[in-house]
Amino acid sequence: MNTRPNLFAPDTRANPYPLYAELRRNAPVFQVDPGGFWAISRYDDVLAVLKNPRLYSSEGFLLFSEKPWLPRNALEDTLLAMDPPRHDQLRSLISRAFGAKALARLEPRIRACAEELASRIPSGRTVDFVEAFSMHLPSFVIGTLLGLPTSTHEHFKRWANDMVNVPGVADDDLVTQARTRQSLEEMDRYLNEAMEERRRHPQDDFVSDLLRVQVDGESLTPSEQMGFLNLLLVAGLETTVHLLNFLVQSLAEHPDVLARVREDRSRVPAFIEEVLRYHAPVQSVLRLTTAEVELHGVRLPPGSPVLALIGSANRDETHFNEPDRFDISRTGTNNMPFGHGAHFCIGAALARMEARIAMETLLDRFQRFEVKTDRFEWNYSLTVRGPWVMPVELHAA
Template structure:
């Protein structure tokens, strides 16, 4: 029997039937590419998230620094690629600076941005939602949060696309490799200059807050600070724009929910949670085993690269009733779309807030959203799953 290839066109177009087959017959097994291990069931995924002593994030620099890159990637120093105790120290500092009050202070800016983008969309009626709404909305929010130069919006979007393409670049594609190296140079120089500027003159932004922040007399090093800022930028842009895109795609496919949510706005948070379950922005995350271990009745060797298939876990029949049905009224919800335990995403509240504000604006201003494509092409990376483009037409209220 041939191994499942996670990058095959059929799997990328609709992975969920393949995930269901894995959960039934091979919940922990090897797949292509390269014989990586996958974990498909909810409980096993949660177990791996919790067991940071065996399932390491720090061992996965090969994801951010593939051999062909031949240089250090500052993102490798971020907390998402750290294990306790270093992760715990960095997470505590980030948590002191990036609070619920911080996110709340961004809401007015997010609302104004969403309103302005909706004005532009309604004027044109037909747009490509990802590049013309989702990415600009989240980039502008992150620029406001971090203290970035908002005029560099297109650069930030390009940086994010390049970083998330790292694992999919063939080692013989020298032109693309050169482009990505240049992107990493640009990102690093920009953040180094930003941190140096804030050390000279503090401002009302997250960079300044993180420079001030101490926990048990410990502060982030400059390398850690730059890595965390880049992580917030690229991961925050990719995952939240994906959440908004999946939300709009679902509304286009299920127009009855626009009427329902307008009539019952109290359902909006549960609608967003069901989008997060049904089409999670974090589709898979990687770990490296530090020792031989057993998971789901299967022995995993030392130094095994393991993909925790969050998108499969959130369709697990043992956890969710009728999991392939989109149902915002279901009672069972999960935090798994944003990770679990020590690695629960620090930006989860910001992503949910952005999605809520955008959804409220769309419901208030748009009668219908219609998909203008017979088929969608999907991203090839494992970490996130999103259409490459989402052409829509909006019908005003």
């Protein structure tokens, strides 16, 4: 390869996997745009990056979200941009919100929300699945965890979209820059109000826990508290929205699979895992080298920005037989969909539960799924890939 590929080129955004295959074959460590990150594309190399925070620092996440036109970096003081030991100390604080008992209490409320959303989707008419279903279910879940009023839920997706799409905003796109600043200001205002309310009237919820928790005898700083809420809202929403989108797309594209999971609901978890591999909502993670690294003959000096391509690793032919074939009968463990090591996604179990409930609900109500992929509008994020708009027709059972 002689020129830098642009991951945001329209054809690549719609289908990045041919480019990933070329990178794995011919340039497993190669600079890409936007940003000039060093893309690492092979499974073993991506896994090595994720498992070695001392050599590949998570501070790389700050690089792509620092913009002169933003008043602050939304990822500052979040777990995404922290390394051990501070990362491990703070990560333990939110584990209770995602434990088995907490998820069990949430499940009936999530199912009721999913059933209500599905009941509103008209049979045989084209709707935007994002607006009709996939945005609202995780918004309800995150709003419930944070104890935020339902009137705020309608804003979540816009905030999350604007935050994760910061890298794709052009320097001369003043309109999008202004909208993104407005989203950040609104998000800060709502979350600060929620924290002030919990200071006055503590409740049994995540925000109240966050305000009273201590690490080594010290409370979290206001910036760390805000960072936790930003991360939970943005990361917990964005990845799950796109997972739900890709679940429906996969049912539409593979009617034989639809028939199998409809016949035997015990196959739903395997179906979800294959969607996570094949359509990878989380496409990459960003890291920063802390020392010189030589990989496949390429020398990366300290401070080099690295893009570990999870979406490519999930299609690596050295680890997956016929990786471009959608197959829910695959065996073995794929460590990539939610990251690996210290930064394995703490909300993975919640996302899987939301996906399972969504699938069970949609399969109960609809017999046939049609997705108009030629009318997708894709987001522009280095880390998360999915459609902003997803026209579908769902036909009642």
